[in-house]
Amino acid sequence: xxxxxxxxxxxxxxxxxxxxxxxxxxxxxxxxxxxxxxxxxxxxxxxxxxxxxxxxxxxxxxxxxxxxxxxxxxxxxxxxxxxxxx
Numbered sequence: 001x002x003x004x005x006x007x008x009x010x011x012x013x014x015x016x017x018x019x020x021x022x023x024x025x026x027x028x029x030x031x032x033x034x035x036x037x038x039x040x041x042x043x044x045x046x047x048x049x050x051x052x053x054x055x056x057x058x059x060x061x062x063x064x065x066x067x068x069x070x071x072x073x074x075x076x077x078x079x080x081x082x083x084x085x086x
Contacts, residue, residue, distance in 0.1 A: 035084045036077055046070055047077035 036044035042063075049059050056070045063070075 031084075032081055035080050039076055039080045043073045043077050043080075046073040050074055 033044060033048075036047055046059055046063070049062075050056070050070075054062075056067045056074075060067045060070050
C-alpha cells in the first residue's frame, strides 16, 4: 500500500454528524495542514500518513528513513499543533 493513498485507510478522527460537522472537520484539517506546512512538508506528510492509520514502520519503510525519525516528525507536528491551538 502506498503512503500517498490515504483514502484506503479508515479515518481515526470521528466525524461530527451532518453537513455542518463535515465542514467543521474539513476546516480543522485545512488549519492543521497550514500549521504543518510552516513546520515542513515532510513532517506534514508523515503526520497525515500516521493519522490515516499507517504505522511508524510502514511510513519509515516507504520513506526509507528510520522509525526514530518518524517519531521525531510526529512529535514536531504535535508540538506545532498544540502551540497553534493555545
